[in-house]
Amino acid sequence: xxxxxxxxxxxxxxxxxxxxxxxxxxxxxxxxxxxxxxxxxxxxxxxxxxxxxxxxxxxxxxxxxxxxxxxxxxxxxxxxxxxxxxxxxxxxxxxxxxxxxxxxxxxxxxxxxxxxxxxxxxxxxxxxxxxxxxxxxxxxxxxxxxxxxxxxxxxxxxxxxxxxxxxxxxxxxxxxxxxxxxxxxxxxxxxxxxxxxxxxxxxxxxxxxxxxxxxxxxxxxxxxxxxxxxxxxxxxxxxxxxxxxxxxxxxxxxxxxxxxxxxxxxxxxxxxxxxxxxxxxxxxxxxxxxxxxxxxxxxxxxxxxxxxxxxxxxxxxxxxxxxxxxxxxx
Ligand code: SD4
Numbered sequence: 001x002x003x004x005x006x007x008x009x010x011x012x013x014x015x016x017x018x019x020x021x022x023x024x025x026x027x028x029x030x031x032x033x034x035x036x037x038x039x040x041x042x043x044x045x046x047x048x049x050x051x052x053x054x055x056x057x058x059x060x061x062x063x064x065x066x067x068x069x070x071x072x073x074x075x076x077x078x079x080x081x082x083x084x085x086x087x088x089x090x091x092x093x094x095x096x097x098x099x100x101x102x103x104x105x106x107x108x109x110x111x112x113x114x115x116x117x118x119x120x121x122x123x124x125x126x127x128x129x130x131x132x133x134x135x136x137x138x139x140x141x142x143x144x145x146x147x148x149x150x151x152x153x154x155x156x157x158x159x160x161x162x163x164x165x166x167x168x169x170x171x172x173x174x175x176x177x178x179x180x181x182x183x184x185x186x187x188x189x190x191x192x193x194x195x196x197x198x199x200x201x202x203x204x205x206x207x208x209x210x211x212x213x214x215x216x217x218x219x220x221x222x223x224x225x226x227x228x229x230x231x232x233x234x235x236x237x238x239x240x241x242x243x244x245x246x247x248x249x250x251x252x253x254x255x256x257x258x259x260x261x262x263x264x265x266x267x268x269x270x271x272x273x274x275x276x277x278x279x280x281x282x283x284x285x286x287x288x289x290x291x292x293x294x295x296x297x298x299x300x301x302x303x304x305x306x307x308x309x310x311x312x313x314x315x316x317x318x319x320x321x322x323x324x325x326x327x328x329x330x
Contacts (some may be wrong), residue, residue: 043298046072046195049241049290052086055079059195069195069203070109070131077105077127080191086103088189091124092163093209097177098216101161105130105207110233116141116223123151126138127207130223140225146325161209166292173213190222190240192203192229194294195226202294204229204237220244224253235261236295238269242288242304246277256293266293266301274303 043062059076081090104286106116115134191206202247221244222228229251238256290304
């Protein structure tokens with residue numbers, strides 16, 4: 001058995017405490033823990049689900065130059081959408097059971113504006129299409145062929161998103177396919193990103209190719225405002241990763257922001273959000289759920305119920321704070 005490994009970066013001890021509690025959380029999700037220490041005076045800041053250094057570095061570059069949180073999260077998550085080695089997002093994403101790569105994404109700004117695309121095919125950057133929906137239509141969400149048509153009208157190029165690697169894996173999967181769509185815990189990189197800019201405004205984005213080998217037509221939580229992402233500039237923001245059906249059932253990200261409004265720290269709110277999901281499943285823990293959250297003060301929180309969760313923050317002082325964990329069977 002491998003040992004649980006926790007790598008603490010010396011830059012910011014407070015974040016290390018949060019990460020340490022994440023390690024515990026993956027082992028025993030119901031265990032009670034103290035609230036993590038605050039990370040004060042850390043504006044601007046960006047955090048993301050999973051270990052996505054290129055994405056957070058890009059987002060940080062935008063914030064550091066005085067750019068908006070909205071631009072920061074869009075630019076950040078685009079890195080993963082374009083990265084074909086990330087098979088949970090954008091180009092290179094794993095297809096549904098019929099071999100279609102279908103993408104879900106959303107974005108939300110500090111004024112409560114939001115845009116979303118679901119079941120989008122043939123376009124590498126769904127988050128940017130979602131932003132166009134937000135900024136250039138009276139709507140919030142576009143789906144499927146309509147979303148693709150809209151994207152093309154806005155100048156996005158159509159491209160085949162199914163890489164040889166993902167195609168081969170899908171063909172292999174079909175040999176022994178079970179009807180149940182799977183979530184690949186070891187390689188599970190939907191990106192949710194939250195940022196505060198120098199003006200103190202919050203924004204967030206979330207983008208995914210969804211569950212590998214899902215039933216054609218399935219849409220998860222990631223493009224659903226309130227479930228996969230929610231931003232309230234008065235309070236904070238949250239985003240989710242994991243089995244989307246579970247997140248939708250609890251309107252997870254909205255719940256976490258509301259819990260922060262009621263006085264919980266981001267960490268406490270993420271833990272409570274996960275607890276509600278566990279409760280709905282009568283304590284059964286055979287799936288993965290992770291939330292990250294940030295509040296107006298720049299405190300962050302993250303919690304998951306499956307080992308392997310990492311997150312990364314960049315602070316205004318230029319610290320690269322990278323608490324991370326290896327995947328650990330207990
Ligand atoms: C979904 N929440 O479609 C997404 C999956 C995910 O990393 O987070 N994958 O349900």
